[in-house]
Amino acid sequence: MSGYQMKRAARFALTPSVVLLFIGMIVPLAMTLWLSFQYYNLLNPAEAGFAGVSNYTYFLSDPAFSQAIINTLLLVGGVLAITVIGGILLALLFDQPMWGRGVVRLLVIAPFFVMPTVSALVWKNMLMHPGYGIFAWIAHKLGLPPVEWLSNSPLLSIVMIVAWQWLPFATLIFLTALQSLDTEQQEAARMDGAGPFDRLIYIILPHLGRAVTVVLLMETIFILAIFAEIFVTTSGGPGYASTNLPFLIYVQALLQFDVGAASAGAIIAVVIANAVAIFAIRLAGKNLTA
Known part of the structure; x- marks a missing residue:
């Protein structure tokens, strides 16, 4: 069999999977796009009709939309800051020789395998509860009043929960990168009089750039779609204080039953997510080829 025939056979074998994947992506997106131009309320589906761009106008002019965009950006930025800084520090720590290093690494990575709903419930009921949570117990021992985290600082609470989930991922990536660093380069810098801080700034951090x-890139794409943690802990409140864009779409579709406006919000969310992803991919491409 010639090379052309082998390529043709491989394409033929992959065609069913590609077609199914294409249908699974395009059909829901096409239906969402169509519904975004329709008046469609689940409480009165008989009065459905063409709405033009009024759903987009309504969604974009909703005061909750601007708050949701700000919350989404704060959520992404806060989680990225904690995971990147904390991940680098933990990777530097676990890269040092210590007793039981393998067990400690396994324990640090464990939160990444916990389901988001489960981790949110653990944080809500075992850590942040103002009556019997661990944080309230610590505050009581220090003679301080307990903090109602989910009521007084809802967005910060969500950031802490999501960052706890993604910190192991960042630590694992950074630790893998650190282990590929040439030790001879660090030894040469040490012999030339470079201290730990100088080696961190001029050798380790540039090596961790990629x-x-x-x-x-990875965390931004996933954190933009955070939903379960908000649903389980704050339900987007108080008010819209912890509502991000995916949760606002959920509220429009399943609480206010306005499928048309929710579909318009979903299309807007897809556009924003793709714009962020394209920017991140281009940034990653420049750094990876540098």
């Missing part, structure tokens, strides 16, 4: 780009 790993940082990968972490930023």
